[in-house]
Amino acid sequence: MDPSISPETQATPPFFKNVEFDGILSCVHCGLCLDVCPTYRELGLEQDSPRGRLYIMRGLWQNELELNQDAIDPLNRCLDCRACETACPSNVKYGELLEKTRGIIQENLPQSFKEKLLREVFLKRVLISKNTLQLVSVLMNVYMTLKIPKLITSTFLSKILPKNIVNGQSMLPRFSGSSIKKKYAEKGNLLPTHGREKKFRVSFFTGCIMDVSESATHEASLKLLRAAGCEVAIPQEQSCCGALHVHSGDRQTARTLAKKNLAAFGIDQWDAIITNAAGCGAQLKEYHPLFSDQDSDAKNEWHAFEEKVIDILEFLSAVPDFPQELPWKNGEEVVLYDAPCHLKHAQGVDKNPQKLLNLLPGVRLVPLTESDWCCGSAGIYNLIQADLSNAVLQRKLDSVEQTLTRHPGAKTIVTGNPGCLFQIRAGIQSRNIPLRVIHPVEYMAERLLEH
Amino acid sequence: MAFDPKIKNDLIKILDEDRVKDDRVTLYTYRSDALILHPTMPMGVVFPENREELVAIVKLLHANQITFLPRGAGTGLSGGAIPKEGSVIIEMFRFRQIYDIDFANRSITVGPGVVNIKITEHVKENGYCFVPDPSSQKACTVGGNVAENSGGPHTLKYGVTVNHILGIEVVLPDGEVVELGGKQWGAPGPDLLGLFVGSEGTFGIVTKITCRLTPLPEKVITLLGIFPSVRDACSAVSNTIREGIIPAAMELIDNVVIQAVEKTIAPGFPLDAEAVLVVELEDMKDGIEEEASRVQAILNENNATEVRRAKNEEERALIWKARKEAFGALGTISPSYYVQDGVIPRSALPDVLGQISDIAQKYNLTIANVFHAGDGNLHPLILYNSKIPEEIEKADKAGIEILDICVSLGGSLSGEHGIGLEKQELMGTLYSSEDLSNMEWVRSFFNPQNLLNPGKIFPTPGKCAETKMGPQIVQSKSGVVA
Numbered sequence A: 001m002d003p004s005i006s007p008e009t010q011a012t013p014p015f016f017k018n019v020e021f022d023g024i025l026s027c028v029h030c031g032l033c034l035d036v037c038p039t040y041r042e043l044g045l046e047q048d049s050p051r052g053r054l055y056i057m058r059g060l061w062q063n064e065l066e067l068n069q070d071a072i073d074p075l076n077r078c079l080d081c082r083a084c085e086t087a088c089p090s091n092v093k094y095g096e097l098l099e100k101t102r103g104i105i106q107e108n109l110p111q112s113f114k115e116k117l118l119r120e121v122f123l124k125r126v127l128i129s130k131n132t133l134q135l136v137s138v139l140m141n142v143y144m145t146l147k148i149p150k151l152i153t154s155t156f157l158s159k160i161l162p163k164n165i166v167n168g169q170s171m172l173p174r175f176s177g178s179s180i181k182k183k184y185a186e187k188g189n190l191l192p193t194h195g196r197e198k199k200f201r202v203s204f205f206t207g208c209i210m211d212v213s214e215s216a217t218h219e220a221s222l223k224l225l226r227a228a229g230c231e232v233a234i235p236q237e238q239s240c241c242g243a244l245h246v247h248s249g250d251r252q253t254a255r256t257l258a259k260k261n262l263a264a265f266g267i268d269q270w271d272a273i274i275t276n277a278a279g280c281g282a283q284l285k286e287y288h289p290l291f292s293d294q295d296s297d298a299k300n301e302w303h304a305f306e307e308k309v310i311d312i313l314e315f316l317s318a319v320p321d322f323p324q325e326l327p328w329k330n331g332e333e334v335v336l337y338d339a340p341c342h343l344k345h346a347q348g349v350d351k352n353p354q355k356l357l358n359l360l361p362g363v364r365l366v367p368l369t370e371s372d373w374c375c376g377s378a379g380i381y382n383l384i385q386a387d388l389s390n391a392v393l394q395r396k397l398d399s400v401e402q403t404l405t406r407h408p409g410a411k412t413i414v415t416g417n418p419g420c421l422f423q424i425r426a427g428i429q430s431r432n433i434p435l436r437v438i439h440p441v442e443y444m445a446e447r448l449l450e451h
Numbered sequence B: 001m002a003f004d005p006k007i008k009n010d011l012i013k014i015l016d017e018d019r020v021k022d023d024r025v026t027l028y029t030y031r032s033d034a035l036i037l038h039p040t041m042p043m044g045v046v047f048p049e050n051r052e053e054l055v056a057i058v059k060l061l062h063a064n065q066i067t068f069l070p071r072g073a074g075t076g077l078s079g080g081a082i083p084k085e086g087s088v089i090i091e092m093f094r095f096r097q098i099y100d101i102d103f104a105n106r107s108i109t110v111g112p113g114v115v116n117i118k119i120t121e122h123v124k125e126n127g128y129c130f131v132p133d134p135s136s137q138k139a140c141t142v143g144g145n146v147a148e149n150s151g152g153p154h155t156l157k158y159g160v161t162v163n164h165i166l167g168i169e170v171v172l173p174d175g176e177v178v179e180l181g182g183k184q185w186g187a188p189g190p191d192l193l194g195l196f197v198g199s200e201g202t203f204g205i206v207t208k209i210t211c212r213l214t215p216l217p218e219k220v221i222t223l224l225g226i227f228p229s230v231r232d233a234c235s236a237v238s239n240t241i242r243e244g245i246i247p248a249a250m251e252l253i254d255n256v257v258i259q260a261v262e263k264t265i266a267p268g269f270p271l272d273a274e275a276v277l278v279v280e281l282e283d284m285k286d287g288i289e290e291e292a293s294r295v296q297a298i299l300n301e302n303n304a305t306e307v308r309r310a311k312n313e314e315e316r317a318l319i320w321k322a323r324k325e326a327f328g329a330l331g332t333i334s335p336s337y338y339v340q341d342g343v344i345p346r347s348a349l350p351d352v353l354g355q356i357s358d359i360a361q362k363y364n365l366t367i368a369n370v371f372h373a374g375d376g377n378l379h380p381l382i383l384y385n386s387k388i389p390e391e392i393e394k395a396d397k398a399g400i401e402i403l404d405i406c407v408s409l410g411g412s413l414s415g416e417h418g419i420g421l422e423k424q425e426l427m428g429t430l431y432s433s434e435d436l437s438n439m440e441w442v443r444s445f446f447n448p449q450n451l452l453n454p455g456k457i458f459p460t461p462g463k464c465a466e467t468k469m470g471p472q473i474v475q476s477k478s479g480v481v482a
Ligand SMILES: Cc1cc2nc3c(=O)[nH]c(=O)nc-3n(C[C@H](O)[C@H](O)[C@H](O)COP(=O)(O)OP(=O)(O)OC[C@H]3O[C@@H](n4cnc5c(N)ncnc54)[C@H](O)[C@@H]3O)c2cc1C
Pocket: A029, A030, A031, B033, B034, B069, B070, B071, B072, B073, B074, B075, B076, B077, B079, B080, B081, B092, B112, B113, B133, B134, B135, B136, B139, B140, B141, B142, B143, B144, B145, B146, B147, B148, B149, B150, B151, B152, B153, B200, B201, B202, B204, B205, B206, B207, B327, B328, B416, B417, B453
């Protein structure tokens, strides 16, 4: 027997002090997670599989591996898509362990210039400041109206600019130039129900980028919620959820954001806190591991907050008589469905959104052949690991084309996460596939008749 | 350990830099398969993509007398893919091609790196399946299945891997390529294919596999018997088979495992049941209902408190998910487990399970049971805490005692997981030294210099446990020792 598998024979290295990491022991090394991992599928290396990554983390924790580039490269290549958690029979909390390890890496290793730039400017300044975000949105709106992205991708500029800048152009959100939060602040923050008696009081999470872009998604969400009998509040003091920070290892900023959101939403006022971005929802439901050193009262408070958070599709699917009681267009249509990883794998929400969409008169929802595989967007992964992200995207596009040959009439793909929307939309354009990619709520709102 | 620089250079000439690895992180992650008790670092890992590259690597290693072994998905439970002597690991992941599907001849030819379940997924729409269904089928490779002669729940009725392989292409340890078997059954001469399947990666490296396709059954009925004691469930198994009924599968799940799967998969097994028995019947439509009611009656006669029947495919899938993911689910109640894989005559099941529970008591360990009851293939899972060195030792001892019981009843050391490096020292309890040297002689026909996957299956010289029994016919499913 090899004594090296028992951690107390090795001292835990200092950077793991105060980090709850015992959860790593529930990985029994069975390998049942291998074949669902997008990076393992691309690279075929044990260290780029979930089991291999967990083993590296365990090696670091047991002081058998050094915290160096060889060890962190495979961890950085992870999409944090959490497909391995769905596959794991042992309930290993892979995402939590990875994010904790990334926190350790960030605090203990020098970062590359590119990563620093992204972190210091984008994550720490842009995403968490209302005013900067709005300014960026206005500028980007102009940038896009002037068709600069097209200029970059379709002219000689695409040859001379760095590759991820060129790729990034096609993945830009549709910036609106204004903030949803602000718009409704002017209207008094509390939106009444529409055409129905009040059944629920909910509050609405607007997010950072989504607050100033893709406004159709938020408008559609508000329309559906109100039609379903909700009075909807939009707390003004809410901020970015912190997911991108957690994924990149910046736990300190994430903690600050978590506290801000807890204060902005509170716990008791609402029947639910609604999100329409799967990635944000997953993060809002997982604040407690950021504070593992807290006492049980504080932990309970986080759990109470997390329990209030719910994805809009999951919420609507549980509203009695919704959608049956409302008037919908009834033209027949096949709609393709892509399950966002952070909805299916991180939040475990999968069947109900699909059931809900299938209940719309005339709609037949068809999941993509590889609906539950990552599209490669993964927060800002597509900017940092451009090649691997693109390889993963190409698989998704293959799956879109495959599904389309079976259902040639389909015109729309729906997917409930902004990152996936941008990524898949860009891919669809690059291959000239005649489909539009929108958020499921946008699709539903289109079919809802005035009432 | 790492490659000798000259060898590394030569390997890079055959592959390229990215596919020849010997950094510490690579070696570390390749030091273990699903048997985590014996990690050993390889000298390096190489990633060929096709047969030509593989042959060139093998010739190079052979010429330099460097030992090597293939690795599939590393889900093996007997350490078959562990580089015992620091050998070079040849990762077979990239052999994932599906070459040829021939429904007229009911066969499919695939690369050895194809994941088991992919075959059935590929042909299901046409009404076929690939029968061997190890619980690891979502991850393990067909190459690994051929090497271990893997079984699964449906082995009871349809046989193990060897019964579903028509032909293979093999690279021998000196680089020569040979074909064994072919698309048709019944090639004349000695059955070298049958000899090869189950050789645990010690005879050659498989590069192509022609698998037999089996029509999907017309109708399937899945019953779940709930029992107040393991003994009753075991008697139900023997009595069913005694009545001449061979279900497609009969799987027993005991209370410890029920608690674990209810935490993860939640199939709705009663938490207070001491055992549940999954019985699956497959047949032509006519007659199956009658068979189902007979089985139901037998379960009731053996004190089943309730017999449920899966109402639809969803319910059936949930029961099987619970069964197939049971090993992993134990991770929720224990940090580590050690799976045993003994075979006993079916009639001895109730007594042996009693003895296993005595062993658990003696060592103050929990032993869970979830196994292929229909063919007497036990999988006691010994739960231990790897943080406590004495527990590791106790787990090991308990495992050996359990196997001793199996062997003393005329059973075997392994039903399907193989001997590997886990049970090699126990081979002497089952075979005489003459038997063992005859077997080694057979191996030397394929692998004369023992460069391929050394240190497996046979006892290390001088360490062999004392022979307790003479030669005998052993009830076993593993090709090599049968
Ligand atoms: C949770 C769990 C459940 C399991 N359930 C079952 C079960 O129900 N039934 C069962 O039989 N087993 C079961 N197993 C054991 C294991 O999955 C099987 O032995 C499987 O066949 C191993 O396949 P692999 O691809 O992972 O091979 P590996 O573990 O990588 O290798 C196994 C052996 O095969 C050799 N090998 C691999 N590829 C080749 C090749 N191309 N040519 C020659 N030799 C090769 C290796 O050298 C090694 O000796 C289970 C394992 C786990 C973890």
